[in-house]
Amino acid sequence: MKILSASHIRDLDKYTIQNEPISSLELMERASLSFVEWLINKFDKINKTIVFCAIGNNGGDGLAISRLLLEREYQVQTFILHDAKSNPTDVEINLKRLKKIILVQDIYNETDIPDIDSDSIVIDAIFGSGLSRPITGIAAQVVHSINQSKATVVAVDIPSGLYVDTYNPNTTIIEADFTVSFQLPKLSFLLPQNARYVGEWHITDIGLHADAIEKARTSYYYTDASIVKSLVKKRDKFSHKGTFGHALLVGGSYGKMGAAILATRSCLRSGIGLLSIHIPACGYEILQTSAPEAMAMVDKEEKLISDIDIPDLTKYTAIGIGPGIGTASQTAEGFKRLLEQASKPLVIDADGLNLLSEHKEWLTLLPEESILTPHPKEFERLAGKTANEYERLDVLKKFCSDYKVNVVLKGAHTAVANAVGDIYFNSTGNPGMATGGSGDVLTGIITSLVAQSYQPFKAAVLGVYFHGLAGDKAAASKGYTALIASDIIDCLPQAFIEFGL
Numbered sequence: 001m002k003i004l005s006a007s008h009i010r011d012l013d014k015y016t017i018q019n020e021p022i023s024s025l026e027l028m029e030r031a032s033l034s035f036v037e038w039l040i041n042k043f044d045k046i047n048k049t050i051v052f053c054a055i056g057n058n059g060g061d062g063l064a065i066s067r068l069l070l071e072r073e074y075q076v077q078t079f080i081l082h083d084a085k086s087n088p089t090d091v092e093i094n095l096k097r098l099k100k101i102i103l104v105q106d107i108y109n110e111t112d113i114p115d116i117d118s119d120s121i122v123i124d125a126i127f128g129s130g131l132s133r134p135i136t137g138i139a140a141q142v143v144h145s146i147n148q149s150k151a152t153v154v155a156v157d158i159p160s161g162l163y164v165d166t167y168n169p170n171t172t173i174i175e176a177d178f179t180v181s182f183q184l185p186k187l188s189f190l191l192p193q194n195a196r197y198v199g200e201w202h203i204t205d206i207g208l209h210a211d212a213i214e215k216a217r218t219s220y221y222y223t224d225a226s227i228v229k230s231l232v233k234k235r236d237k238f239s240h241k242g243t244f245g246h247a248l249l250v251g252g253s254y255g256k257m258g259a260a261i262l263a264t265r266s267c268l269r270s271g272i273g274l275l276s277i278h279i280p281a282c283g284y285e286i287l288q289t290s291a292p293e294a295m296a297m298v299d300k301e302e303k304l305i306s307d308i309d310i311p312d313l314t315k316y317t318a319i320g321i322g323p324g325i326g327t328a329s330q331t332a333e334g335f336k337r338l339l340e341q342a343s344k345p346l347v348i349d350a351d352g353l354n355l356l357s358e359h360k361e362w363l364t365l366l367p368e369e370s371i372l373t374p375h376p377k378e379f380e381r382l383a384g385k386t387a388n389e390y391e392r393l394d395v396l397k398k399f400c401s402d403y404k405v406n407v408v409l410k411g412a413h414t415a416v417a418n419a420v421g422d423i424y425f426n427s428t429g430n431p432g433m434a435t436g437g438s439g440d441v442l443t444g445i446i447t448s449l450v451a452q453s454y455q456p457f458k459a460a461v462l463g464v465y466f467h468g469l470a471g472d473k474a475a476a477s478k479g480y481t482a483l484i485a486s487d488i489i490d491c492l493p494q495a496f497i498e499f500g501l
């Protein structure tokens with residue numbers, strides 16, 4: 001799915017009305033109906049709904065939602081906040097329609113704000129994607145009352161006060177439990193700093209013009225199943241193990257062989273043809289017993305990786321390095337030599353990233369299109385601090401462009417960025433995956449996909465998606481608390497099978 005800016009959404013709205021047999025009023029009705037259907041489906045029992053509207057189109061949705069709920073015999077109280085401007089026509093029509101059924105109560109000042117019962121559902125239809133400045137005045141007081149209440153809050157399209165795609169310095173924002181958004185996810189939903197405002201979010205399809213969505217230019221995407229389907233390559237019956245590449249993984253040190261093993265096992269489970277592992281000598285038996293499908297090469301050092309003196313690097317179709325290697329000076333030397341010798345993109349994780357942030361001058365040695373997989377703290381060490389997560393996206397784009405690399409910035413919606421400024425936010429995964437070794441599993445998956453000749457950025461997008469999907473399948477049987485990294489590997493087959501792979 002594409003993620004569009006507020007102005008693109010406005011254009012899309014206009015284009016749909018001009019090019020489809022639908023009026024703006026009908027589109028408002030369709031959006032409102034999709035919201036009501038979601039709400040009724042979600043809550044078995046609805047005691048009372050309190051709908052707060054302003055006079056933009058988001059408020060118009062609120063008025064139509066009120067009517068649709070009343071028609072379905074739910075108890076509804078509707079409040080409307082006025083400002084000096086006249087209402088847009090569709091809002092005016094919906095207000096008239098609603099006033100025929102119930103009394104719509106005006107809010108002009110603080111005394112007009114109702115008490116909000118804890119067992120009610122508040123529907124926030126104050127401001128939507130047309131918010132153009134921070135909320136002040138009486139609207140801000142309404143937002144505070146809603147936030148202070150114990151009621152369940154469901155936002156229409158976007159929590160009032162939150163911008164679609166830019167940073168909110170002001171904090172007068174609805175803290176919704178749920179957000180039901182129309183057609184496309186909004187950039188703000190994907191940034192952890194907004195989680196407390198957005199709550200659990202859902203998208204409803206309101207039939208905005210598909211061609212216009214297709215043509216809209218954006219650098220932000222939400223990696224869903226349809227994107228994944230368009231990227232994956234099926235195996236044909238004449239393929240042999242040479243077709244699926246030969247990966248090299250460099251990992252492990254004394255006490256951290258587990259990281260190398262996890263990456264090895266996930267790489268094997270992700271379709272690799274052949275896999276060689278370079279490990280410290282102490283890891284030889286561990287590796288041969290826990291992953292007999294892989295070929296082991298040992299370092300001259302017993303407990304750590306030093307030389308990475310690997311003959312004929314060119315025979316490997318991908319190289320992954322980092323899991324469990326530590327940051328000893330001999331390892332750093334070996335890592336640097338690998339950077340100098342490698343001509344194909346590398347996949348770099350964990351201690352590999354720490355070595356890079358300790359030696360930033362090595363960033364220029366990275367082969368083009370390499371994939372770095374930092375979590376936010378590691379990224380901060382590599383690229384510097386940022387004031388907020390919107391700014392971090394800009395820094396992420398610049399970093400990728402400066403060094404011509406791909407970065408997988410890990411998080412709840414992992415962001416995969418490339419050198420031309422595209423960012424794909426992931427849709428799979430769960431909090432149970434924040435567990436030791438999860439990152440090593442991801443390194444193995446991405447290395448495997450690069451080795452199978454997926455273009456590195458696509459390999460990263462797919463790897464992140466399948467890692468999350470396997471994690472979701474693991475969580476379905478193990479739950480979040482008990483989930484461990486090996487469970488993710490165990491569920492990779494199911495994740496691939498879901499896409500016919």
Ligand SMILES: NC(=O)C1=CN([C@@H]2O[C@H](COP(=O)(O)OP(=O)(O)OC[C@H]3O[C@@H](n4cnc5c(N)ncnc54)[C@H](OP(=O)(O)O)[C@@H]3O)[C@@H](O)[C@H]2O)[C@@H](O)CC1
Nearest residue numbers: 013028031056057058127128129130131132133134135157
């Ligand atoms: N996308 C789609 O296809 C569809 C969209 N639909 C719905 O439309 C919504 C977008 O509607 P919208 O553009 O009318 O914007 P919305 O947020 O309701 O109000 C903006 C109004 O408030 C004003 N205003 C702004 N900030 C303010 C502030 N801080 N304090 C006070 N006033 C402020 C602003 O005025 P101005 O900026 O000109 O001063 C303007 O008058 C969208 O979220 C969705 O719910 C569906 O109905 C159908 C399909």
Ligand SMILES: [K+]
Nearest residue numbers: 124127158160
């Ligand atoms: K809203």
